[in-house]
Amino acid sequence: MSERQELTGAEQNADIVKRVEYLINERKGSVEQVWELIERFVLPLRGEFYRDQNNEMEIDWHRRSIYDSTAVFACQALAASIHGNLTSPSQTWFEYAFKDMAMNEDDEIKEWLDECTSLVYAALGESNFDIEIAEAYLELVAYGTAALTEELDDNTGKLMFSAMPIKEVYFEEDYTKQVAKL
Numbered sequence: 203m204s205e206r207q208e209l210t211g212a213e214q215n216a217d218i219v220k221r222v223e224y225l226i227n228e229r230k231g232s233v234e235q236v237w238e239l240i241e242r243f244v245l246p247l248r249g250e251f252y253r254d255q256n257n258e259m260e261i262d263w264h265r266r267s268i269y270d271s272t273a274v275f276a277c278q279a280l281a282a283s284i285h286g287n288l289t290s291p292s293q294t295w296f297e298y299a300f301k302d303m304a305m306n307e308d309d310e311i312k313e314w315l316d317e318c319t320s321l322v323y324a325a326l327g328e329s330n331f332d333i334e335i336a337e338a339y340l341e342l343v344a345y346g347t348a349a350l351t352e353e354l355d356d357n358t359g360k361l362m363f364s365a366m367p368i369k370e371v372y373f374e375e376d377y378t379k380q381v382a383k384l
Contacts (some may be wrong), residue, residue, distance in 0.1 A: 205381060209254040221374065222372060225372040225373075225374060226372070229372070234369075237345060237368065237369070240344050240345060241344075243273055243274075244273045244274060244277045244344045245274070245277065245340065245344050246274065248306075250267065277340065277343050277344050278340070279343070281336065281339035281340045281343045282336070282345045283340075284339045284342075284343070285335060285336050285339050287333075289331075289332075291327070291332045291337055294319065294320075294323050295325075296319065296322075297315070297316070298318050298319050298320045298322075300315075324361070325361055327360065328360055329360055329361035329362060329363060330362060330363055331361070331363050333366055334350060334363040334365045335350065335363070335365070337364040337365035338350045340366070341365065341368055345367055345368050347371070348365065348368070349365070349366040349370075349371040350363055350364070350365055350366070351363065351364045351366060
């Protein structure tokens with residue numbers, strides 16, 4: 203058994219809290235200052251990035267920092283272009299296939315894979331994927347990182363996606379310098 207599996211639930215919770223606090227402290231300073239500048243000049247209508255806002259009235263919508271909107275329009279145009287070309291809502295942008303090319307040549311298997319592709323594409327079309335991936339692309343273009351979560355709505359049985367603000371996401375590397383899996 204690994205060390206993580208031997209911990210009790212309370213110990214695991216305390217360990218996670220300690221690790222997140224460490225990641226919060228690691229990111230304070232230069233990274234957050236850069237992200238705040240990006241928010242101010244590239245995504246100005248998102249509110250103040252590192253201030254907790256309890257309501258819309260706390261956001262200063264009349265900041266006078268932007269004299270040229272080139273960065274704002276460029277960010278929006280690139281994000282829209284990525285969305286339209288990579289995950290277009292108007293056409294199927296993926297298809298399933300097996301690694302074993304011989305299996306892909308079998309007509310019955312090919313038909314089954316096509317049906318699976320159609321079902322998944324229909325499920326994405328019924329969900330909020332297009333709206334949330336568009337938000338994720340804005341974050342990706344502006345900040346260089348984006349996070350998208352997927353859940354199943356218990357009430358409707360449909361997929362629900364959420365583009366998480368980058369300020370709410372923390373990454374931890376493992377010993378191979380890859381994003382760690384908890």
